[in-house]
Amino acid sequence: MISITKRFRTALIFQFLIYGLCAFGQVATAQSSIHQSIQARTDVIFDSLVEIRRDLHEYPEVSENEEMTSKKIEDYLLSLGLEVKSNIGGYGVVGILKGTKEGKRVAWRADMDAMSTDLPDVVDFKSKIEGVRHICGHDVHTTIGLGIANVLSSLKENLEGTVYFVFQPAEEMNKGARGMVADGLFELINPDEIYGLHMSPYPVGTIATKSANVYAHFTIMEIEYKASNDQDSLIDYTKEIMRSAQTYGPNAKFWNNENLFSPEFGVTSPNTIYKDYVALMSNFAIEESKGRVILRVLVDASNKEKLNEYSALIKNKIETSRYSEELISVKFNFENGMPVMETPMNDPELTDATMKSIYDIYGKQSIIPLYGVPPLQFSDDFARFQKFIPGVYYFLGGSNPDKGIVAMPHTPNFAVDEEAIKFGVNYFSSIIVERLKK
Ligand SMILES: [Zn+2]
Ligand SMILES: [Zn+2]
Structure with a gap:
């Protein structure tokens, strides 16, 4: 493992x-x-x-x-x-x-x-x-x-x-x-x-x-922008859309580890809340240098399709926002060189x-x-x-x-x-x- x-x-x-x-x-x-x-x-x-x-x-x-x-x-x-x-x-x-x-x-x-x-x-x-x-x-x-x-x-x-x-x-x-x-x-x-x-x-x-x-599919998602005059709000905007696009069961239940094996909604239950989810698993790491700003966050998904859907959704949201000009890329960047x-x-x-x-x-x-x-x-x-x-x-x-x-x-x-x-x-x-x- x-x-x-x-x-x-x-x-x-x-x-x-x-x-x-x-x-x-x-x-x-x-x-x-x-x-x-x-x-x-x-x-x-x-x-x-x-x-x-x-x-x-x-x-x-x-x-x-x-x-x-x-x-x-x-x-x-x-x-x-x-x-x-x-x-x-x-x-x-x-x-x-x-x-x-x-x-x-x-x-x-x-x-x-x-x-x-x-x-x-x-x-x-x-x-x-x-x-x-x-x-x-x-x-x-x-x-x-x-x-x-x-x-x-x-x-x-x-x-x-x-x-x-x-x-x-x-x-x-x-x-x-x-x-x-x-x-x-x-x-x-x-x-x-x-x-x-x-x-x-x-x-x-x-x-x-x-x-x-x-196992869950997981990866580091990386959103890269050109530096902006409005950098703080660009960062806040990105965090906000990524957080609100997460999908998972009732919030408190999903995040309580004791529920992972709950007979009612844990992974062993047909009514599990641990399917069809995308969830942010870390704080955002922000890198600002050389005229670029990069946000990185660990994302877990119940399956690969969910992860790809999430990535496409975030990209689309940014491309149709007032920050579209600044966007360079939305991609997976796993530290061992594997996207997912x-x-x-x-x-x-x-x-x-x-x-x-x-x-x-x-x-x-x-x-x-x-x-x-x-x-x-x-x-x-x-x-x-x-x-x-x-x-x-x-x-x-x-x-x-x-x-x-x-x-x-x-x-x-x-x-x-x-x-x-x-x-x-x-x-x-x-x-x-x-x-x-x-
Ligand atoms: Zn092992
Ligand atoms: Zn191991």
């Missing part, structure tokens, strides 16, 4: 209200034997997966330096008998698991980098690398990826088709996926579909997702089909359909793979209020209930098996 707008982040380091969403345990519904075999195998390897996770956690490596991590992944995949390709786009690793017959090809992606941070670790198996910590949960992602590889290898005789395990470096820099693709990933493998997950504050035992974008952050875009059919599989196999309490996207500045370069291959990105629940665990990535107390590894391996092994059949 990438979050890049630290200097603009204002009030939105939010406290999660997960208690209303708790859904622990699994209810076995009608299951075919392969899904029972998946769960049995996961139970057998669970303790070893926890050990792997803790080792990765104790020896985290920042983006583009995942040398040890990638070696561990490679060794594990080789021990399972998979064909392994390494050093793809940096320290990227791919494992290839072939079933007994030809068939569909499904890819699973796990990211593996940690982050530089001075925030002290909150778990007993603390990072042994000073200033580096798995504060985004990629140690858990890697472990789940290895767990799925193990489980599906054990069921190889029953698999038709091919499963690709894509272990991606440098996600936090928004570079790893791009790097793997540029280095010929899709010449090495040719998946029909691709899936991946991110740890999230939803309760352990759940997966949450939605069709289309799963790419967010994972889930294929609607695959989203529905896979959530239904989990519902049928593991029960209703395992899935949380999402209806909106919170106005936070997070993204994930899993989006890059989805530009080429249809797929789905899921949020895997990692919180457990009974244990005082809140799995909100990039926050000081970030931790994960390790039972999430078990749920992750089960759910996603089952999804892959179901997709291979289709």
Whole structure:
């Protein structure tokens, strides 16, 4: 999970209200034997997966330096008998698991980098690398990826088709996926579909997702003018039209972070107020120099169309105002050189089909359909793979209020209930098996 707008982040380091969403345990519904075999195998390897996770956690490596991590992944995949390709786009690793017959090809992606941070670790198996910590949960992602590889290898005789395990470096820099693709990933493998997950504050035992974008679209909007004799009123005018053109639910509700997960109008509610919005997320920064005046502000939108509509509306308003002569441009100016952050875009059919599989196999309490996207500045370069291959990105629940665990990535107390590894391996092994059949 990438979050890049630290200097603009204002009030939105939010406290999660997960208690209303708790859904622990699994209810076995009608299951075919392969899904029972998946769960049995996961139970057998669970303790070893926890050990792997803790080792990765104790020896985290920042983006583009995942040398040890990638070696561990490679060794594990080789021990399972998979064909392994390494050093793809940096320290990227791919494992290839072939079933007994030809068939569909499904890819699973796990990211593996940690982050530089001075925030002290909150778990007993603390990072042994000073200033580096798995504060985004990629140690858990890697472990789940290895767990799925193990489980599906054990069921190889029953698999038709091919499963690709894509272990991606440098996600936090928004570079790893791009790097793997540029280095010929899709010449090495040719998946029909691709899936991946991110740890999230939803309760352990759940997966949450939605069709289309799963994060807000956000960007810095930049309005540039020639210097004017009437500069103060020009600035005031611009601020005013941009503020009044925002669209969101009832003001106080939208801005109260506790409402993000409100059962009545949070992102998990069909009546969510977190859809169809454009909102200004920072104060205006004003730059006046060399006969120019530039206003910059961080804008979040529930989808890309909303953002483009908003930009066009602002441009039109200025062009038809008394400041039209002064206007030079209205544009997006993201600090990393990207106009708008790419967010994972889930294929609607695959989203529905896979959530239904989990519902049928593991029960209703395992899935949380999402209806909106919170106005936070997070993204994930899993989006890059989805530009080429249809797929789905899921949020895997990692919180457990009974244990005082809140799995909100990039926050000081970030931790994960390790039972999430078990749920992750089960759910996603089952999804892959179901997709291979289709
Ligand atoms: Zn992440
Ligand atoms: Zn992250």
